[in-house]
Amino acid sequence: MSIIEIKHVNKGYMLGDEKVPVLKDINFSVEKGEFVAILGPSGSGKTTLMNIIGCMDLLDSGEYYLNGRAIHETTEKDMTQVRNKEIGFIFQNYQLISTYNVMQNIIMPLLMRGMGHKEAEEKCQEIVKLLSIDHRLEHRPNELSGGQKQRVSIARALASEPAILLADEPTGALDTVSGQEVLKLFGKLNEMGNTIVMITHDLKVAQAAKRIVKIVDGRLSDYDGTYN
Amino acid sequence: MRISEILRLVMLNLSQNKFKVILTSVGIIVGSATIMMVLAIGTGGKLEVAEQFKNLNAGAIDISYESNATEFGSGGRDGGGGMPNMGGGFGGGGGFPSGGGMPDMGNGMPDMGGMNDDRMNQEKIVLSTEDMEDLAVFVPNIADTTISYTTTTEVEGGDLDSASSYTIAGVKSNYMSISNLELAMGEFLSDENDENKEKYCVLGYSIAKEIFGSVYEAYESVIYIDSRPYVVRGVLSEMGSVASGISPDTTIFIPYETGIKYITGEDVSPTITVIAEDVDEVDIVKENIESVLADSYANAEFTITDAGSKMEAASKSNETLQILLVAMAVIVFCVGGIGIMNVLFVSVKERTNEIGILKALGCSQKDILMEFLMEACFMSFIGAVLGVMLALGITPIVESFSVRVELSISGGLLSLAFGVITGTIFGFYPAYKASTLIPVVALNQE
Ligand SMILES: Nc1ncnc2c1ncn2[C@@H]1O[C@H](COP(=O)(O)OP(=O)(O)OP(=O)(O)O)[C@@H](O)[C@H]1O
Ligand SMILES: [Mg+2]
Numbered sequence: 001m002s003i004i005e006i007k008h009v010n011k012g013y014m015l016g017d018e019k020v021p022v023l024k025d026i027n028f029s030v031e032k033g034e035f036v037a038i039l040g041p042s043g044s045g046k047t048t049l050m051n052i053i054g055c056m057d058l059l060d061s062g063e064y065y066l067n068g069r070a071i072h073e074t075t076e077k078d079m080t081q082v083r084n085k086e087i088g089f090i091f092q093n094y095q096l097i098s099t100y101n102v103m104q105n106i107i108m109p110l111l112m113r114g115m116g117h118k119e120a121e122e123k124c125q126e127i128v129k130l131l132s133i134d135h136r137l138e139h140r141p142n143e144l145s146g147g148q149k150q151r152v153s154i155a156r157a158l159a160s161e162p163a164i165l166l167a168d169e170p171t172g173a174l175d176t177v178s179g180q181e182v183l184k185l186f187g188k189l190n191e192m193g194n195t196i197v198m199i200t201h202d203l204k205v206a207q208a209a210k211r212i213v214k215i216v217d218g219r220l221s222d223y224d225g226t227y228n
Numbered sequence: 229m230r231i232s233e234i235l236r237l238v239m240l241n242l243s244q245n246k247f248k249v250i251l252t253s254v255g256i257i258v259g260s261a262t263i264m265m266v267l268a269i270g271t272g273g274k275l276e277v278a279e280q281f282k283n284l285n286a287g288a289i290d291i292s293y294e295s296n297a298t299e300f301g302s303g304g305r306d307g308g309g310g311m312p313n314m315g316g317g318f319g320g321g322g323g324f325p326s327g328g329g330m331p332d333m334g335n336g337m338p339d340m341g342g343m344n345d346d347r348m349n350q351e352k353i354v355l356s357t358e359d360m361e362d363l364a365v366f367v368p369n370i371a372d373t374t375i376s377y378t379t380t381t382e383v384e385g386g387d388l389d390s391a392s393s394y395t396i397a398g399v400k401s402n403y404m405s406i407s408n409l410e411l412a413m414g415e416f417l418s419d420e421n422d423e424n425k426e427k428y429c430v431l432g433y434s435i436a437k438e439i440f441g442s443v444y445e446a447y448e449s450v451i452y453i454d455s456r457p458y459v460v461r462g463v464l465s466e467m468g469s470v471a472s473g474i475s476p477d478t479t480i481f482i483p484y485e486t487g488i489k490y491i492t493g494e495d496v497s498p499t500i501t502v503i504a505e506d507v508d509e510v511d512i513v514k515e516n517i518e519s520v521l522a523d524s525y526a527n528a529e530f531t532i533t534d535a536g537s538k539m540e541a542a543s544k545s546n547e548t549l550q551i552l553l554v555a556m557a558v559i560v561f562c563v564g565g566i567g568i569m570n571v572l573f574v575s576v577k578e579r580t581n582e583i584g585i586l587k588a589l590g591c592s593q594k595d596i597l598m599e600f601l602m603e604a605c606f607m608s609f610i611g612a613v614l615g616v617m618l619a620l621g622i623t624p625i626v627e628s629f630s631v632r633v634e635l636s637i638s639g640g641l642l643s644l645a646f647g648v649i650t651g652t653i654f655g656f657y658p659a660y661k662a663s664t665l666i667p668v669v670a671l672n673q674e
Contacts (some may be wrong), residue, residue, distance in 0.1 A: 007261070015324070031296075031591055051667075051668050054588075056588055056666065056667040056668045056671075057666060057667075057668045058666065076666060077593070080587065080590050080592050080593070081590065081592075082590075082591040083587075083588060083589065083667075084589065084590020084591075085590070087590075089588055089589075091671075095581075095584075095585045095588065095671065096585075097582055097585055097586075099240065099241055099244040099245070100240060104240065108586075108589050108591075109589045109590060111229055111230070111233045111237075112229055112589060112590050112591045112592070112595065114229060114393075116230060116232070116233065117233055117236065156589070160589075160590075180403075212568075
């Protein structure tokens with residue numbers, strides 16, 4: 001069974017009285033253990049799609065099954081639980097809580113599950129080592145470099161051991177070297193058994209994934225080797 | 229989420245934003261302090277009124293004549309015969325009206341008619357012992373009458389280095405019981421003291437301490453009023469302040485006639501005090517007083533006030549003050565509340581992104597609300613406590629403007645509760661609004 005199964009999904013935004021379609025009849029599925037890149041130019045609807053996959057936004061029509069659960073029929077309250085248990089979301093702009101230190105940020109999803117902070121910190125020891133941020137745990141986000149912030153946000157996504165990792169432009173704000181490091185890390189995480197969906201406008205970045213799909217003007221298609 | 233973890237987050241947030249906490253609290257601090265002060269001043273005012281009237285007899289009616297703009301008669305100013313001390317050094321002897329107040333003339337009730345003419349023709353009306361006796365005889369349903377006046381003159385003696393001015397009250401022997409005064413030592417002035425114009429005095433508590441250092445020292449000592457020696461016959465207990473008339477603590481009481489003979493001459497405007505037997509009959513008694521006085525002094529307007537209406541007026545103005553204070557408190561709290569709401573609204577707006585992150589990570593709305601509620605609660609609690617402390621701090625300053633401040637635990641608790649509730653409501657509502665958003669909307673809100 002697919003982890004993600006999206007059928008005929010449409011999504012638009014109201015612009016004045018008019019509805020502007022952004023996602024048009026999207027069909028998309030992801031199997032367990034896959035590493036998929038969604039490649040598309042700016043404004044093509046990547047983030048909109050990612051937000052729907054991540055249960056952060058509501059779709060207008062169509063069906064979305066996550067691990068067999070009909071998300072399009074789920075209430076916002078239950079979506080909260082889905083987000084916490086099934087999804088590790090890595091935001092383009094990190095979205096770390098500025099008043100908390102690195103460790104506090106990483107363990108947040110676990111606290112929300114009802115875990116105590118000591119137990120949660122214990123549980124995250126390996127992850128922070130893996131991401132080499134174990135010497136930065138007491139720092140606040142504004143004391144970190146962009147690459148470090150990205151790794152904290154990845155660590156937070158991993159902490160909850162989600163069914164799927166979703167990364168929106170994970171290298172977008174990083175220099176080439178840090179970007180390469182993050183992609184290498186994704187490869188390693190995928191090898192460890194994590195399912196990953198990543199969106200990017202950069203073909204080179206997309207090529208780090210095992211499968212690429214293309215989104216142009218709100219329509220999704222398989223990558224046919226052409227992109228500009 | 230565990231409550232203990234939410235609390236930990238609240239503490240983290242508060243300790244990270246100390247400045248913001250203080251800033252937010254300022255509105256609550258001011259609001260709580262104001263509520264506390266308003267309650268304290270209100271209670272103080274109430275007690276003040278109650279205390280001022282504690283030695284005022286509810287049935288007491290004061291009669292005085294203040295203006296001299298009436299009845300310039302045809303000059304028959306030799307009325308009731310020679311005053312004993314007429315010539316006694318008082319200037320203006322020529323046009324000086326004789327008060328008609330011959331002490332030994334009083335048995336002349338049958339003479340009433342005759343006397344009327346005399347008194348009516350005076351240039352200036354001065355209430356006298358005779359008028360008092362008239363009232364005592366002709367006004368029914370009265371328990372007692374007395375007459376008194378006050379003046380100010382130089383006093384020497386005791387520990388005083390030089391002569392100083394004091395209030396002197398010329399009173400009858402029944403003044404003490406009518407005014408509910410109590411003696412700390414000795415006796416009050418007697419009828420004989422008055423009839424014989426003896427130089428005795430009774431000191432108010434504060435004066436006794438001021439001139440002699442103690443009540444004990446004062447008793448049976450001698451003070452010099454207008455350079456004449458007076459023996460201290462008694463000292464009053466401390467009575468506190470009074471709303472009107474004579475303030476007993478700071479007054480030297482001397483016999484009525486003694487004062488007229490040695491100090492004031494005829495230049496006095498005495499007040500006659502009539503005590504109604506029944507407080508409910510005060511109005512009828514007042515009417516009767518008016519008609520009896522009108523017999524003696526046609527067309528003269530006397531000021532007749534009863535203690536009841538004085539109390540009423542005072543407590544009414546006190547009520548007005550309290551309504552004013554409460555209105556002020558309400559305004560301060562509304563303004564403060566709007567201020568608090570604005571600060572918290574802005575800060576929650578800033579933190580809408582944080583709420584978005586929490587939602588994206590799968591934090592339930594209940595947990596988010598709990599966190600923000602606790603934060604608002606803590607902040608406003610700190611503010612309210614500081615506010616109560618501020619109120620305690622400024623109390624001495626307010627009191628230095630001789631405003632009575634009566635702090636109370638219930639007032640403190642009330643202002644505390646008010647601060648916490650206002651801060652919590654205004655802090656919670658914007659967080660509630662933010663928590664209902666779907667994650668993308670919250671995250672994208674700038
Ligand atoms: N909240 C919104 N309200 C209205 N229109 C929106 C909103 N969000 C996105 N859009 C529109 O939807 C289209 C797709 O936006 P989206 O953010 O998905 O693009 P994207 O592929 O992520 O682009 P980029 O690579 O620049 O991030 C854009 O034309 C955008 O203007
Ligand atoms: Mg985007």
